[in-house]
Amino acid sequence: MYVLLREFEGRPAATAGRGKDPVNEAMIRHWCEAMGDAHPAYAGPDAVAPPAMLQAWTMGGLSGHADRSSAYDELLALLDGAGYRSVVATDCEQEYLRPLRPGDRITFDAVIESVSPRKTTKLGTGHFVTTRMDVQADGEPAGTHRFRILKYAPAGAPKREAAAGAGAQPAARRPRPVVNRDNRGFWDGVAEHRLLIQRCTGCGTLRFPWLPGCNACASPDWDTVEACGAGTVFSYVVMHHPPFPAFDPPYAVGLVELAEGVRMITNITGVPYDKVRIGMPVRLEFLRVDEDLELPVFRGSEG
Structure with missing residues (x-):
C-alpha cells in the first residue's frame, strides 16, 4: 500500500493556477473584520494584505480551479478505498517573500510533497499528506504554503482490509478534538x-x-x-458538500459573537438550517455527540 502512495510524491496538484480575483481591498476588509484585526497597515491607500491571507487568494470556491490536477483526488480516493475515510487538517506552514497589495494578480503551482508511512495517532491510524503551494504575485515569488492533512481510520474502527466480509460497519464517530x-x-x-x-x-x-x-x-x-451563554449569529454557512462520516448535511455552521465580544465557530441547533439568519439570537447549550464527546453549540429560535 505505501509503495503505491509514495508514487504520488512529486506529482502536481495544480499547475499554472490563477487566483480568481486579484488582491483587493474588499476581501482584505472582510478578513480583518472576521479576525478582529484593526492593524492600520491593512487599510488606506498604501494597504497590504495580512500575510496569513496568502492561501485565501488561491482558493477556488465551490466551483474549484480548472487547472487542478487529478493526482490529488486519485491519492485521496486510494486512501478512502483502503479504509482511511476520515480527514482532519493538522497544520500549515507559510513563508512570506513579499507583501501582497491590492491589484496584484496571483498565480500558483502546487505539488504533492510527501505521504507519510502509516502512523498511529490518538484519532486513529492513517497517513499524513503534505502539499506545497508556491505563490506568485504578478510573476514574482510571493510565498510558500504547506498544508498537511491526516487521512485516517478512527481509533476502534476497522479498516477495509481487516474488515472485509465482516458485515455491517459500526456507525462513524465525529473526529476527536486535539487537546x-x-x-x-x-x-x-x-x-x-x-x-x-x-x-x-x-x-x-x-x-x-x-x-x-x-x-x-x-x-x-x-x-x-x-461566558454567560448569550450570543448572536455574526455569519454562517450551510454545509451541503462534501459529506463527512458522522455528519448529516445540510447543516448550519455559524460564527457566533458572544455577549463578551469574542467569536467562535460552532453548530447552530434548534432551527432548520435554512432558517438561520445573521443577527439571530442564540443561546449556549452542550450537545452530547456520543458516549465520550460533548461539544458546546448554540441554539437558535425561529421566533
Whole structure:
C-alpha cells in the first residue's frame, strides 16, 4: 500500500493556477473584520494584505480551479478505498517573500510533497499528506504554503482490509478534538458545562480560540472568564458538500459573537438550517455527540 502512495510524491496538484480575483481591498476588509484585526497597515491607500491571507487568494470556491490536477483526488480516493475515510487538517506552514497589495494578480503551482508511512495517532491510524503551494504575485515569488492533512481510520474502527466480509460497519464517530497544553483548560471547562474565554492579565483583552499568548500585547499570562451563554449569529454557512462520516448535511455552521465580544465557530441547533439568519439570537447549550464527546453549540429560535 505505501509503495503505491509514495508514487504520488512529486506529482502536481495544480499547475499554472490563477487566483480568481486579484488582491483587493474588499476581501482584505472582510478578513480583518472576521479576525478582529484593526492593524492600520491593512487599510488606506498604501494597504497590504495580512500575510496569513496568502492561501485565501488561491482558493477556488465551490466551483474549484480548472487547472487542478487529478493526482490529488486519485491519492485521496486510494486512501478512502483502503479504509482511511476520515480527514482532519493538522497544520500549515507559510513563508512570506513579499507583501501582497491590492491589484496584484496571483498565480500558483502546487505539488504533492510527501505521504507519510502509516502512523498511529490518538484519532486513529492513517497517513499524513503534505502539499506545497508556491505563490506568485504578478510573476514574482510571493510565498510558500504547506498544508498537511491526516487521512485516517478512527481509533476502534476497522479498516477495509481487516474488515472485509465482516458485515455491517459500526456507525462513524465525529473526529476527536486535539487537546493539548494550550487548550486543555477550555475542554476541562466543557466537561463541566462551562464555556471559558481566555483573558490576558497584562492588558485585559479577551481572546478566543485559546492561544498561548496575547495577540494584543504579547503577554503569556492569562486567566479565564466564563461566558454567560448569550450570543448572536455574526455569519454562517450551510454545509451541503462534501459529506463527512458522522455528519448529516445540510447543516448550519455559524460564527457566533458572544455577549463578551469574542467569536467562535460552532453548530447552530434548534432551527432548520435554512432558517438561520445573521443577527439571530442564540443561546449556549452542550450537545452530547456520543458516549465520550460533548461539544458546546448554540441554539437558535425561529421566533
